[in-house]
Amino acid sequence: MIDYLKLGETPDHEAPEQKPSWVAFSLGAILIVSGALMFFAAKTDSGIMDELAHIPSGYGYVHELDYRLNPEHPPLLKAMSALPLLLLNPAFPVNDPAWTSAINGQWDMGSSFLYKSGNDPDKIIFWARLFPIILTLLLSLLIFLVARDLFGPKWALLPTALFALSPTVLAHGHYVTTDIAAAFGILLAIYAFLGNLSDPSGKKLLWAGVAFGLAQLLKFSAVLLGPLFLMLVFFWSIFTLASGSYSGFWGWLGSFFRIFFKKLWMTFLVFVIGVVIIVYPVYFLFTKNYPQARQTADTEYILSSFAGGPPGPNASCNPTRCLAEATIWATKNPVTRPLAEYALGALMVTQRAAGGNTNYFLGEISNSGSRSYFPIVFGLKETLPTLIFLLIAFFLAILAVFRGLRNKAKTFGQKMAAYFENNFAQFTFALFIAFYWFMSMKSPLNIGFRHLLPTIPLFYLLLTSAWKKWAESGKPLFKKTLVAVLLVWFFGETVFAAPYFLSYFNEIGGGIPNGYKYVTDSNYDWGQDFSRFRDWAKENLKGEKIAVDYFGAASPEYYLPGQAVNWWSAKGDPRGSGIHWLAVSVNTLEGAFGKPIYYFKRNPADEYKWLAAIYPKEEGIGGVPKPDLKAGTTIFIYRLP
Known part of the structure; x- marks a missing residue:
């Protein structure tokens, strides 16, 4: 019987080790170096394409309480990035046609706000980047806390360093974009949900709901947490019963449904708390001064081609189009229009993903996407030492599975129960990675390595799990020396990448000077x-x-x-x-x-x-x-x- 997910305990059931002072010092050094590198990059990098839309949008949310710009992304990262700008009090061109008449005129509004309104664009861009840097550091700290609960404080430094000092993280961590924010929200929501799933309480339920809601406000890819949580409830219910004895199949089935529906109700409450307490109030605030008639007109126009467009006279809409019609209807009601704006963004993401985007990949141009895009980009953009960490971890995991299956002392159910009792968090990470990558690879929307960032912390946590078990078995000195060598190599890659973190490619991709030949x-x-x-x-x-x-x-x-x-x-x-x-x-x-x-x-x-x-x-x-x-x-x- 699985009674408690071992969050807060080491996998071998020993009491958590006392955190050595050198661990705290190392963690502080990692965060300071990461923050300093991002701060310097924020000062020296000019504005990147998406910031032209995100910065004025965020300022429109917090200064005007109006959501007419950039509805295809949730507001939290953009709004928090814009808060420091209130101290600068820049001129915001609300009389510009990009604001008054254009529908989602985010690009023109960005150009007008930054360069045509008498503002200092460099100061605006830099101050807007401060919150993304802080959030990236908070995510690094969150990774450490999760890893500390699972593997102990010393091994928690490994995924923290790999993330905080990754060239890709240092690049996207200082931009006003939503990918690092998505990684933060998804890891936080998964961690909180697992805590409540394994050891439920009212307080943990509340925190799981709050974390789920925050994730929804950071990027729409967090919608995938919904089906993930439902899958986790199913697997949890199955493997809770794996080692028990029951009076036949019907006895087992009755026990399964009792556990399943209890956990399903808890999950439903997580969703309700997230939407009612977190998502709804934020969208209510940021649509407060968005005229209702304007919101309806904008929504109708943006969704005019969604799922084939509106149904004809006396015709019923197909189920997919009905989502758009329901969203348009909801804009006309003062109670539901905040949720209508959220739904609009989710539908826009769905529509964009279905349409793909024009991109260059391996010498070719298309807007159809490629199933090999994300695996190849991952292999070219991750540092080689990190790839070595991952490959060895993968083979170690496969070996562990075969060894477990060869154990004749236990039944298959007992083996599964023992595995999930100690590794349900790792199973969850692997399940989300597989689910997220499956959805990404089948989509024609190939928008870059940044799209994979929500899974990167989970990769690093999984590799740490495998390496810890291996390194603490036979010949630990050799294995820990190998860890040290790979980390020194990794740090060297980061140092030599500065300040060109976004353009980083590993040696397989020709390094920074040649990466553009493969993908841009x-x-x-x-x-x-x-x-x-x-x-x-x-x-x-x-x-x-x-x-x-x-x-x-x-x-x-x-x-x-x-x-x-x-x-x-x-x-x-x-x-x-x-x-x-x-x-x-x-x-x-x-x-x-x-x-x-x-x-x-x-x-x-x-x-x-x-x-x-x-x-x-x-x-x-x-x-x-x-x-x-x-x-x-x-x-x-x-x-x-």
Whole structure:
């Protein structure tokens, strides 16, 4: 009988070890170094593409209490990031058409707010990034606390270090984006739910509901927690009974349903608490000044094509379209319209995922997605020492399963009961990873390694479980030395990646200088290098004009007035306008030169053929015209002869 999930106990049932002072010192050092690296990156990286929408949206929520911008993402990360901006009191252009008449005019509003309203965009971007940095550090601390409960304080340092000092985490951890926030909310919700599942109480039920609600406010991918929790209730009920004896099948079935429905009711209460106490009040606040008629009109327009559009006269809607119709109806009721805004965002995410996105991947361009995208990107973007940790952990887990199955002293039910009694948390982590990756890989929406971030802490916790058991068996000195060697290698990767964390690729992917040849967008080029380009242009061009085709949140004309000229391929050779310098974001270049597949059509005018006629292409995959130099890692600069 499984009576208690061993959260707070070591897997071998020994009392938790006293936390050594060096563990506290090491944890503090990890968090300080991680925070310092993110703080420096927040100062030196220019605005990335999604921040152009997220920052004005968040400020609109907290300053105007109006949710008309960026409804496809929940508000909490954006709103918390905008709170420091209230101290700056920037001008917010509420008379701009992007606010008054455009439907979800987030991009134009971002441009107007940052660059056309007399504000200091660099100060706004930096202050908005402070909360994401704090949240990333809190997630690192949460990983330590979960790992400490499962593996003890010394081994808890391993997943904490791998996460807090990961180049990918350091990159996304200082941007006003929702991926790290999703990882925080999902881990917190899983941890709280497991605590209440194994040892229920009113207090734990409340905290599980609050954690679930917070996760829903951080990213819509947290919706997957719903089916996950239902699966956990099923497995918990099954394996609670695995080692018991019952009067036949019907006796077992009756016991199963008693446990299952009791836990199912508890899970339903978790959902209700999360929605009623957390989600509803936040959306109520941020839709307070969003005019009801405007909300209805915006929702109708945004969902006009959802599931084939509205049904015809006297026709009933198909079940999927009925979700959109119900959401539109809910906007007309003052009680339900906060939930309607939440539902709108969830439906927008569903609609976007079904439609895919145009991206460059392994020399090709499409909007159909690839099942191999996320596994390959994971293999190219994770550090090699982390991949080695994971591979060894995987083989150790397989060996442990085979050894357990060969144990003749116990029945299969006893083996399962013993395993889940000590490893239900690890089973939960693996189940969510499998579920999340399955949903991601079957979707045509290939948006980058960042989409996998909610599963990264769980990977690191699982590898720690396997390594702890292995290292504390025979020859512990050799195994712990191997851990130390891999960690030193890992730290070296992070140090040498600075400050180009977003562009990090491991040695398999050619390292930072060559990662763009495999995949771009948020994996490599999100617009973060414009400040480095600006500094180069001011120092080297001495006022000479330069044509700029830039992908990101910065405004070339704002930072280089009278010098930067917005450009794109279809405008042709800038030498015809007397301009002999060209700067192009590598994300744009790969989009121009990648091979279209799966019926993807690209306008020939967008293919920079005139540039390829001047500069030879680089050899190998993703060959783009070889630049004369680069600003940072992502802005390719050409001196046109």
